[in-house]
Amino acid sequence: MADTKREIERKYESDESGLPDLTGVAGVAAVIDKGVAHLDATYYDTEDERLAAASITLRRRTGGTDAGWHLKLPVATGVRDEIHVPLSDTVPRALTGLVRSRTRDHALLPLVRLRSERDVRHLVDADGILLAEVCVDAVRAERLSTGAQAQWTEIEVELADGRDPVVLRKIDKRLRKTGVRPSAASSKLARALAETGSGPRRRTEPPLVTAGDHVLAYVRAQRDAIVELDPAVRRDEHDSVHRMRVATRRMRSAFRSFGKVLDRAVTDPIGEELKWLAGELGVDRDREVLTERLTAALDDLPRTLLAGPVRTRLRTWTHARRGGSRRRLIAVLDGKRYLELLGALDALVDEPPLRKAAAGDPEKVIGKAVTKDFKKLSARIDEALALPPGHDRDLALHEARKKAKRTRYSAEAAVPALGERAQDLLKSMKDLQNLLGDHQDSVMTRQALRELARTAQAAGESSFTYGVLYGREERRAADDEAALPAAWEAIKEGSAV
Numbered sequence: 001m002a003d004t005k006r007e008i009e010r011k012y013e014s015d016e017s018g019l020p021d022l023t024g025v026a027g028v029a030a031v032i033d034k035g036v037a038h039l040d041a042t043y044y045d046t047e048d049e050r051l052a053a054a055s056i057t058l059r060r061r062t063g064g065t066d067a068g069w070h071l072k073l074p075v076a077t078g079v080r081d082e083i084h085v086p087l088s089d090t091v092p093r094a095l096t097g098l099v100r101s102r103t104r105d106h107a108l109l110p111l112v113r114l115r116s117e118r119d120v121r122h123l124v125d126a127d128g129i130l131l132a133e134v135c136v137d138a139v140r141a142e143r144l145s146t147g148a149q150a151q152w153t154e155i156e157v158e159l160a161d162g163r164d165p166v167v168l169r170k171i172d173k174r175l176r177k178t179g180v181r182p183s184a185a186s187s188k189l190a191r192a193l194a195e196t197g198s199g200p201r202r203r204t205e206p207p208l209v210t211a212g213d214h215v216l217a218y219v220r221a222q223r224d225a226i227v228e229l230d231p232a233v234r235r236d237e238h239d240s241v242h243r244m245r246v247a248t249r250r251m252r253s254a255f256r257s258f259g260k261v262l263d264r265a266v267t268d269p270i271g272e273e274l275k276w277l278a279g280e281l282g283v284d285r286d287r288e289v290l291t292e293r294l295t296a297a298l299d300d301l302p303r304t305l306l307a308g309p310v311r312t313r314l315r316t317w318t319h320a321r322r323g324g325s326r327r328r329l330i331a332v333l334d335g336k337r338y339l340e341l342l343g344a345l346d347a348l349v350d351e352p353p354l355r356k357a358a359a360g361d362p363e364k365v366i367g368k369a370v371t372k373d374f375k376k377l378s379a380r381i382d383e384a385l386a387l388p389p390g391h392d393r394d395l396a397l398h399e400a401r402k403k404a405k406r407t408r409y410s411a412e413a414a415v416p417a418l419g420e421r422a423q424d425l426l427k428s429m430k431d432l433q434n435l436l437g438d439h440q441d442s443v444m445t446r447q448a449l450r451e452l453a454r455t456a457q458a459a460g461e462s463s464f465t466y467g468v469l470y471g472r473e474e475r476r477a478a479d480d481e482a483a484l485p486a487a488w489e490a491i492k493e494g495s496a497v
Contacts, residue, residue, distance in 0.1 A: 002094045004235070007072065007082045009158040010168055011183035012175055019121065019136050019155060020178035025170050027125055031134075034120040039063040041114045042144075043189050044091060046106040053203075054102055054228075057189050058095060060087070064118065071095045072187075073231055097334060101230035104339055112192045113142045123171070130160040131167045141192035150195035154183055208416055211365035212358030215254060215261045216349060218413035222251040223345045233281070234333060236326070245281040248274040250409050251345075257369050257410040263353035270348060273341045280332045283325040290448050291318045293441055297469050308462040317452060362417035370410045370422065374495065377403040381488050389481060394443050397481075401436035404429055428491045435480055435487060442477040446470055 022031050041061035045051045051058060057072045069085040069092055085092045091108050099108075119136040134157050141150045157171050185191035208214050225247035232240035252274050255267035294314055298306070332338055352358075357365050380403045384396035408429035414422035453466035 002092075003084045005082050005084070005161065006075070007080045007158065008078060008165060008168065009156060010078055010172060011185070011187075012155040012157070012180045013183055014136060014153040014155045014180070016153075019119070019134065020175060020180060022121070022123060022134065022171065022174055025123065025174045027167065027170065028123045028131060029126040030124050030128075032122040032124060034122055037064040037118040037120060039114075039116040039118055041116075042110050043112045043114065043192075044108045045111045046103050047109060048106070049111070049193070050102045050106065051099060052111075052189060052193060055186060055190075056099060056102065057187060058091070058099065058108070059114075059189075060091075062087070069095060071098060073098070097330075098231040098234055100334065100339075101227045101342060104342065110144050112189060112196070113144060114188055114192060115140045116188075123167075131163050132160055132171060133158045134171070137188075139188060139192075141188075141196055143192070143196035146197065148196035150192060152191065152195075154188075154191075155180060208362070210358060211258075211360045211362045211417075212261055212352065212354050214362045214366055214417050215258045215358070215413065216352055217416070219251055219254055219262075219352075220349045222247045222254070223349055226345070227342065230333060234330060241281050241285050241329075245278050245285060248278040248281070249405070250412070252278075253406045253409040254413055257373055257406060257413070258366070260355060260357040260369065261365065262358070263355050266348070266353035270341070270344050273337070273344065277332075277338065277341060280329060283329070286444070287318060289441065290445055293445050294448065294469070297445075297472065298465075301465070301468065305465060305468050307464040308456060310456075310465045313452060313456055313461070317448075317455070366410075366414045366417045367421075370407070370414050370418070370425070373403070373407040373410045374425070377407050378492070381484075385485060385488075389478070393481070394439075394477075397436055397484075398440050398443070401433065401440055404433045404436055408433055425495060428494065432487065432491060435484060439477050439480040442473045442480070446473050446477075449473070 022028060039061060040063055041059045043057060043059045045058065055074045057070070059070050061067060061070060066084060068087050071083045071085075072080045073083070074080055083095065083098065085094050096103075096108065117138045119138075121134045122130055123132045123134060124130055134155065136153065136155055138153045139151060142148070155175070157168060157175075159165060159168055183191070185194065205217070206213060208217060226244055229240050229244040229247070233244055252271045255262060255264065255271045259267075291314065298311060298314070377400065380396065380400035384393055384400050387393040387396055408426060411422045411426040411429055415426065449466045449470045453463040453470075456463050456466065
C-alpha cells in the first residue's frame with residue numbers, strides 16, 4: 001500500500017562545525033536532539049538516467065523511521081511529493097507505473113548507493129508541536145557501475161506536515177546569518193551523480209529564430225506536459241486528466257494550424273493517436289463537468305422545488321461507470337499503444353518533419369496561420385447566427401466553439417512571435433470560448449436531465465425537479481445566444497489579425 005506526503009525542504013552546505021544554534025529562530029521554543037540514524041539507500045534509474053534528468057528519485061532505503069521504497073516527484077522548487085511503499089526485494093509495481101512515461105521499456109537498475117549518518121533535531125514551538133526537522137547528514141556516495149566514490153556533509157531542513165512555510169524562511173535567515181549557504185545541488189542524488197561521474201542531463205532550450213523554432217517549442221511543451229502529467233493522472237490528482245487532455249488538444253491544433261511548418265503527412269497520424277488518447281481521458285471528465293454544473297444548479301434551487309431523491313439519483317448517475325473507466329484508463333496508460341504514441345512524439349520533436357515555411361520569418365508565417373484560423377472561426381460564427389434557435393444552431397455553435405479553441409491555441413503559440421497582438425487575440429478567444437462553452441454545456445446538461453428524468457420516472461420518482469432545471473438551462477442557453485452577436489462584433493473590431 002502506497003502512502004503519499006508533500007515534502008517541503010531546503011538543503012544547505014555544511015562543514016565540520018555542524019549545525020549552528022537555532023534557538024534564536026522566531027517561534028522556536030526548543031531544539032530537541034533526536035539522536036543519530038544510520039541510513040542506507042540505493043537509487044534506481046535507467047541506464048541513461050532518465051529519472052535523474054527529470055529530477056525524479058526512486059530509492060530503496062533501510063534505517064531511520066521510514067524504511068522502504070520512496071519515489072519523489074517534483075512539484076515546485078523545494079517541493080516534492082514523496083510516495084512510500086513498504087520494503088521489498090524488487091521495485092514495486094505501484095512505483096514502476098508512476099515512472100513509466102519516463103522509463104518506457106528501459107529497465108530500472110541500481111545506480112547509486114548513499115550511506116548517511118543523520119544527526120536529527122526537532123524544532124518545536126511553545127506547545128511542543130513540531131515545526132520542522134533539521135538534520136546534519138554525513139553522506140558517502142558510491143556509483144555502482146564504476147565504484148567511483150564521493151563524500152560530503154549537508155544540512156537538510158524539512159517542514160513538518162501542516163506547518164506554515166514561513167518557518168523555513170525564518171530558519172533560512174538564521175542559517176545564512178551564521179554563514180551557512182544553500183546547497184548547489186537539488187538533491188543528494190544529483191550531487192552524487194555530479195561528483196562520481198556525469199551529472200543529470202539537462203535540456204537546453206534552443207533560441208527561437210525561425211517559424212519552425214516557435215512551432216516546435218509549442219509542440220515540445222505539450223509533449224512534456226503529457227509525460228509530466230502521467231503520474232498525476234495515475235494517482236487521480238485533481239484536474240490532472242483535464243490538463244493532459246488539453247495538452248493533446250493543443251498539440252493536435254498546432255498540427256492543423258501550422259501545416260505549412262510541419263508536414264501533415266507525418267503529423268496527421270500522430271494527431272489521430274492523440275485524439276484516441278483524449279477520448280480515453282474524457283470518459284469520466286465530460287460527466288464530471290456535467291455533475292458539477294447540475295450540483296451547482298441544485299444548490300441554487302429553492303427547497304420547495306426539490307421533489308424526490310434528486311441528489312441521490314445524480315450521485316448514482318455520476319458514479320455509474322467511474323470504477324470501470326478508471327481501471328480502463330490505467331490499462332490504457334500501461335498499454336503498448338500509449339507507449340508507441342509517446343515514442344512517436346519524441347521522434348517528432350527530435351527529428352521534426354519541417355516544410356519550407358519553417359525557415360521563414362516567424363511573424364509572417366505564424367501570423368498568416370493565425371489569421372487563417374480566425375477567418376474560419378468568423379465563417380462559423382456567421383453561419384450559426386444566421387440559423388434560427390434550435391438543434392441546427394446548437395450544432396453550428398458547437399462547431400464554432402471548436403474553431404474558437406483552435407484560434408485560441410494558435411494565438412497562444414504565436415505570443416512569443418507576435419507579442420501583444422497575439423496576446424490580445426488570446427484573451428478574446430478565451431472569453432468567446434467560455435461563452436460558447438457555456439452554451440454547449442447547457443446543451444449537454446439538458447440531454448443529461450432528460451436521461452435522469454426518464455430513469456427517475458421508471459423508478460416511480462417525480463421528474464418535476466428535472467423539468468425545472470431543464471427550463472433554467474434553456475433560458476441560460478438563450479441568454480448566451482443573445483449575448484453572442486455583440487460579443488463577436490467587439491472581438492472583430494478589436495482584433496489585430
